[in-house]
Amino acid sequence: DGGITQSPKYLFRKEGQNVTLSCEQNLNHDAMYWYRQDPGQGLRLIYYSQIVNDFQKGDIAEGYSVSREKKESFPLTVTSAQKNPTAFYLCAIRDSLNTEAFFGQGTRLTVV
């Protein structure tokens, strides 16, 4: 089954805990992105990567970290430094800089 897969669908984090969200793709796209969406809001860019072993900060990178060790994988870690992590997290892939993005199903993170 081709496409982009995010896991888990729901995630609960305790105060002071780091959690990692998974994003995997098998479409061989170079560019991968992480967005955050808060209720009633649009998507805000956290991090992006256009090539293996390289990634760039987006508009709201503080409190988050990423890695891109393999082309097909771009995990996002929400660290304890992120004070308000409750949100809907979306991973996206693009084939090139002028094309559309395709999204995974999203991970809904809640702080408990």
Place this chain on the structure above:
Amino acid sequence: QKEVEQNSGPLSVPEGAIASLNCTYSDRVSQSFFWYRQYSGKSPELIMSIYSNGDKEDGRFTAQLNKASQYVSLLIRDSQPSDSATYLCAVTIGSARQLTFGSGTQLTVLP
């Protein structure tokens, strides 16, 4: 000024009517423009892309682009209750051509 702006709505139209959604953007050299539909609790799905000035039609959807006015719109003809969703405008911004999203317009089609 936000890089991509949409009327937040909510917008309500009766079934069968035309829904008109608008978006403006700040980067004069933006090249790619997209409309996504997002149902509540789901991820966005692409419904239209447009790259050159003018109209582009796909079924009941028409995207309109005016680069001189930095304006892109989406028309939904014969609106159906299943079209009720949030519509997100996305534009490639800057030299890195990041895909930047507006805050979305919530559309409700009334039966």
